Structure formats: structure tokens, C-alpha cells
Amino acid sequence: MRPVDEQMARLRRGTAEIIVEAELIQKLQRARATGTPLKVKLGLDPTAPDLHLGHTVVLQKLRDFQDLGHQIIIIIGDFTGMIGDPTGRSETRRPLSWDEIRANAETYRAQLGKILEMTRTRVEFNSTWLSPLTFEGVIRETAHLTVAQMLQREDFASRYASGRPISLHEFLYPIAQAYDSVALGADVELGGTDQTFNLLVGRDLQRAHEQEPQVALTVPILEGLDGAQKMSKSLGNYVGIAEPAAEMFGKLMSVSDTLMFRYFELVTRISPEEIAGLRRLHPMEAKKRLARIVTAQYHGEAAAAEAEAEFVRVIQNRQAPEIIETVALVAEGEGIPVWKALTAAGIASSNSEARRKMGEGGVRVDGERVIDLERVLGRGSQVVLQLGRRFKRVLVK
RNA sequence: GGGGAGAUACCCAAGUGGCCAAAGGGGGCAGACUGUAAAUCUGCUGGCGCACGCCUUCGGGGGUUCAAAUCCUCCUCUCCCCA
Numbered sequence: 257m258r259p260v261d262e263q264m265a266r267l268r269r270g271t272a273e274i275i276v277e278a279e280l281i282q283k284l285q286r287a288r289a290t291g292t293p294l295k296v297k298l299g300l301d302p303t304a305p306d307l308h309l310g311h312t313v314v315l316q317k318l319r320d321f322q323d324l325g326h327q328i329i330i331i332i333g334d335f336t337g338m339i340g341d342p343t344g345r346s347e348t349r350r351p352l353s354w355d356e357i358r359a360n361a362e363t364y365r366a367q368l369g370k371i372l373e374m375t376r377t378r379v380e381f382n383s384t385w386l387s388p389l390t391f392e393g394v395i396r397e398t399a400h401l402t403v404a405q406m407l408q409r410e411d412f413a414s415r416y417a418s419g420r421p422i423s424l425h426e427f428l429y430p431i432a433q434a435y436d437s438v439a440l441g442a443d444v445e446l447g448g449t450d451q452t453f454n455l456l457v458g459r460d461l462q463r464a465h466e467q468e469p470q471v472a473l474t475v476p477i478l479e480g481l482d483g484a485q486k487m488s489k490s491l492g493n494y495v496g497i498a499e500p501a502a503e504m505f506g507k508l509m510s511v512s513d514t515l516m517f518r519y520f521e522l523v524t525r526i527s528p529e530e531i532a533g534l535r536r537l538h539p540m541e542a543k544k545r546l547a548r549i550v551t552a553q554y555h556g557e558a559a560a561a562e563a564e565a566e567f568v569r570v571i572q573n574r575q576a577p578e579i580i581e582t583v584a585l586v587a588e589g590e591g592i593p594v595w596k597a598l599t600a601a602g603i604a605s606s607n608s609e610a611r612r613k614m615g616e617g618g619v620r621v622d623g624e625r626v627i628d629l630e631r632v633l634g635r636g637s638q639v640v641l642q643l644g645r646r647f648k649r650v651l652v653k
Numbered sequence: 654g655g656g657g658a659g660a661u662a663c664c665c666a667a668g669u670g671g672c673c674a675a676a677g678g679g680g681g682c683a684g685a686c687u688g689u690a691a692a693u694c695u696g697c698u699g700g701c702g703c704a705c706g707c708c709u710u711c712g713g714g715g716g717u718u719c720a721a722a723u724c725c726u727c728c729u730c731u732c733c734c735c736a
Contacts, residue, residue, distance in 0.1 A: 419732050482680090483691090492681095512690055540688040571689050593702075608700060609682085616696055618683040629703085644683055 257288045257325045266320050267473070270313070270522060272449045275456070275472040283443050283471065287326070294443040296321045297470070299331040299382070299433060305360035307367045308494040309550070310478040310487035313522045314446050315371045317475050321444070328377055329440060330368065332361050335383035336432045357381070367497055370554055385439040386432055397431055400464040401457065406430070409453040430454045434461035442470045449474045450486070478522050481507060483515040501555040505563035506571070508547035513539045516546055524549050576623065576640055582649040591634040592652055594619065594626055594641070601641055601648040610643075619643050 257263075263284055267274075274280055287294050298318050300311075307315075322328045334357045361379070368374060389397075406427050407413050415422050430453060437445055437458035445455050455472035462469045477486045480493025487494045495507045511519060516539070520531045524546070534542045544564060552560035570577045583601045585592055592600070595610040598619065604610035611629060613619050619626050620642040621633070633639060638651050 421731060506689075510689055513688095514691080516690080538688080539690070543688085543690075567689085596702075606700065607702075609698085611703070612697060613683060616683050618697095645689075 257291070257293075260284045260288060263324050266324065267317075269320075270317065270475060272474045272476045273452070273472075275452075275459075275474075279469070280444065280471040280473070287443075293326040294321070295440060296326050296328045296444040296446065297331060297437060297440055297442040298328070298446045299333050299336070299436060300364060302332050302334045302337045302357050302360050302364075305363040305367075306489060306496050306498060307364070308487055308489065308496045309519070309523050310448075310480070310494065312371060312497065313475045313478050314448060315368070316525070317446055317473070319372055322373060322376060326444075328372070329442070330364075330372075330377060330379045331436055331440075332357070332364065332379065332381045333433070333436075334361075334381045335386040336429060336436075370497060380440070382432070382436050382439075386435065389435075394428075397435055397461065398428070400461055401431060403427075405457075405460070430457040431461070434458040437470050438462055438465050438467060441467060443468075444471045444473055446473050446475070448477045448486075450477055476522060479515060479518060481511060481515075483512045495550075497554045501551050501559040501563040502566050504554065505547045505551045505560070505567055508550055509543055509567060509571070511543065511546075513543075516543050519546055519550070524553075576642075577647055580640060580647045580649045582651060584651045584653055587633075587635040587652045591632040591637070593629070594621060594631045594633060595629060597633055597650055597652075598641060598643060601650050603641055603643045603646045603648050613643055 260281060264281060267280070283294055286292075296318065298314060318328050337357075361381075365374060365379070368377070407416060409430070412422055412426075433454050434457040436442075438461055442458070442462075445458055447455050452472065452474055455470070455474070459469035459472065479485065480487035480491055481495070482491075482493045485491055485493060489496075495504055499507075508519070517531065517535070520526055520534065521528075526534075526549070534545060537545070544567075547567075548560050548564055551563050555563075566578055569575050585597055585600050595604075595607060595614055598604040598610035598613075599607050604613060610619075614627055614629060617625055617627060621631070622639050623642070633650065633652050635652055638649065641648050641650050
């Protein structure tokens with residue numbers, strides 16, 4: 257195991273907060289002296305198995321621990337998933353079936369492999385120890401925490417203050433997560449800064465069980481493509497790591513200049529010095545580098561290069577994409593009206609929208625703007641339909 | 654247990670019998686300008702072969718009325734105050 261100083265240097269990078277840093281140093285020292293790796297835990301929600309760049313921030317930190325020779329443990333929160341981490345919006349979720357959980361876990365495994373070394377990664381389901389907890393057991397655990405403690409959580413406090421509902425079971429989420437730490441005897445738990453409270457409850461509960469409290473290590477929350485809210489699938493402002501290369505590249509190019517450097521910092525492994533250098537480039541060039549690096553990370557260099565070429569072609573040079581999906585449509589009589597073709601090809605979500613967009617000048621047929629609602633695509637014609645950034649090649653039969 | 658307030662479209666929020674497919678804002682989409690950035694400006698933002706027409710939508714059911722988001726009634730959910 258590397259010297260503690262060296263380990264700490266790596267672990268501190270890109271970290272938001274380490275609670276308590278001195279304790280982490282102590283743990284590392286002991287681990288090194290006894291040759292016992294630390295147990296480092298990260299919980300994942302089983303309901304949304306599509307990882308996005310937001311997840312990669314914490315996963316890369318987990319990888320750091322792994323590289324430093326520690327035991328990393330992924331907890332699939334199949335049990336806690338039934339509760340749903342309190343966000344104010346989410347209600348109690350529909351419990352997932354075992355098959356769904358298994359399927360999601362497999363999806364995870366495949367995606368996690370892009371960042372972690374899966375052969376050295378322990379994966380656990382928290383239903384293993386949470387399901388057998390009796391009501392009596394739950395009472396015993398909840399008795400260790402107080403309502404005042406729960407209200408320290410910002411989300412609860414603000415909802416309580418503004419009169420929005422807090423379901424009782426929502427209190428149980430942090431407790432269940434904390435119990436995971438107890439069950440594992442975790443030394444460190446990772447999470448985004450929004451997890452700080454939950455991680456701290458873990459410390460409290462471990463103390464109550466006379467375990468050495470875990471160190472809570474948090475990483476910054478990555479802003480989504482909108483640059484404002486946190487990246488999340490439900491907000492639709494995310495870049496999934498399993499997305500096609502071209503899409504990934506395009507999404508990253510649409511990020512704001514400010515956000516771009518945030519992404520350089522949190523999503524790539526580039527050193528601060530290099531990032532400083534990139535600031536001197538034309539922002540567009542720098543952004544292409546970002547898109548290229550990230551895309552290559554998940555799709556390989558070749559695919560990233562191709563994605564960039566496509567970007568230049570379609571977006572910068574305003575040409576039609578290299579590959580456009582072809583849709584065959586059935587003509588009615590002489591042909592099919594453009595607006596109807598737009599809907600049928602799945603470019604517009606309704607006929608009304610298609611007509612509307614035509615009127616607004618947002619529709620092109622073979623690159624030529626078409627506003628006339630009467631315009632018909634004749635039988636046997638083959639054209640490229642375009643609404644904004646959506647392209648489809650249409651074959652009228 | 655008692656009293657009060659509330660539930661409106663993706664979100665916030667106005668509307669308290671017809672002029673309401675429902676103000677305004679946010680978000681989103683499209684266009685202009687660009688570097689598919691940001692900022693700005695413009696248009697649109699329930700569906701229907703498009704029709705000052707029809708259908709669906711103001712928490713859910715039932716009712717009053719020529720006409721209901723608006724009135725009555727029951728139900729479900731939420732918040733506040735008192736106990």
C-alpha cells in the first residue's frame with residue numbers, strides 16, 4: 257500500500273468534503289500497518305440503472321480507492337429503493353420485482369465496468385440484511401435517532417418550514433442507508449454532497465452499535481446540461497455513459513462555456529495545469545476537446561473521432577448527417593402530406609405539432625424550408641425530412 | 654377530536670357561471686443571431702386532414718344549469734391552528 261500522504265493527495269483531489277479528515281488519515285495508517293484494506297462503500301439506486309456523467313464523479317473517486325488497494329463495495333439499494341430517497345417529489349415507489357432488480361443490477365455491472373475493476377469490486381444488495389429486520393428491529397434502530405436530528409437535513413427542514421408534507425417513512429431512508437454501513441462495518445462511505453446528511457447518520461448509527469464511525473467523503477454534485485440543476489435522468493439534463501457516441505459528443509458541445517470547465521474538472525482526469533492551458537484555447541476548441549475526451553472514455557478513440565467528424569459536418573457545416581434512419585411510409589392516393597409524414601416518421605409528436613412547426617418555418621424537406629401545408633410527398637419519392645435537429649429519410653410507397 | 658385553508662396543463666400560479674383549451678412566469682420546442690455556447694430577439698407550447706367545429710383536460714364520482722375550472726353533494730389527498 258502506498259504511503260498515507262500519497263494516498264491522501266489522490267483522495268483529496270476533486271473532493272468536496274471529508275468528514276473527518278483526521279479520522280481518514282488514521283484509518284489509512286492502520287490499514288497500511290496491518291495490511292487490511294479499508295471497506296469503502298457506495299450505494300446505488302436500483303430503479304434507474306442508467307449511469308450518467310453525474311454518477312461518474314463519485315465512481316471515479318471510488319476507483320481511486322480501488323487503485324490504492326482498498327476494498328470497494330457497491331450497494332444496490334434494492335430495499336431502500338422501495339422507499340425512495342426523500343426529494344419532496346418522489347412518493348413511495350412501486351417495489352421492483354426480483355427479476356427487474358436482477359436485470360437492473362446486470363445493467364449496472366456492465367456500465368460500472370467502464371470505470372471500476374469489477375473483478376475486485378464487491379456488490380451487495382441491501383435487502384440481504386434489511387429484509388430480515390423485524391418491526392422490533394426497526395424500532396430499535398430508529399430509537400437511536402431523534403426527530404431534531406432528522407430535521408437537520410436541509411430538505412426536511414425546508415419542507416417542514418414551508419408546510420409541505422414529509423411522509424414518516426421518508427425518515428426511514430437515511431436510517432436504512434445508515435444501517436447498511438453498520439451491516440458492512442464500513443470505513444468510508446462516498447456520496448455527492450447532497451448525501452452528506454445520510455452519510456452522517458451512518459456515523460451516528462455506527463456509534464450506537466459501538467462501531468468506529470465511517471468517514472464521509474463527498475464529491476461535488478455535477479450540474480446537468482442546463483448548467484443549473486443537478487444532472488439527473490428525470491430532469492432530462494444528463495449525458496448517459498451508455499449513449500451513442502454522436503449523441504454524447506453533441507450534448508457535450510451544447511454545454512455552456514462556464515459549465516465546460518466544470519466538466520473538465522469533475523468528469524475528466526485531466527490535471528488542473530492542463531485545464532488551465534485549455535482556458536487559453538478558443539472556447540469551441542476547448543469544448544471539442546472535452547467532448548472528444550469524454551466520448552473516447554466511454555466509446556473509444558475511434559468512435560469519438562467519428563462523432564467529432566459528424567458534428568462538424570452536420571452542425572458546423574449544416575449538412576445532413578452521414579447516417580439517417582430511413583422510414584417507409586405508405587402513400588394515400590397520390591402521396592402523403594408533409595405534415596403527416598413528419599408525424600408518421602416520428603419527428604413530430606402530433607399532427608398539430610407538425611403543422612405548427614411548418615408554419616413556424618422549422619421544417620425542411622431535402623434541406624429546403626417548407627411552409628406550405630398543402631405540400632405533398634408524391635408516391636415513390638424519397639426525401640430527407642428535417643424538423644430542427646431531427647432528421648429522417650422518408651420513402652413514400 | 655374540533656376549527657380553517659387548499660388540490661388548475663410539464664412545474665409555479667391566476668381564474669369563482671357563459672367572452673376559458675383556461676392570464677402570467679418558468680421550462681420545453683422551432684426560428685434569427687452564433688461557436689448547436691452564453692446573452693438577446695421572435696413564434697409556438699392538448700388532440701383531431703385544421704373546421705369561428707368536435708373531442709379530452711382544472712384531484713375523483715354524482716348532481717344543478719341552455720351553459721360548470723367556477724354552484725351543490727359525496728369521496729380522496731395535503732397544509733395550518735387548537736386539543
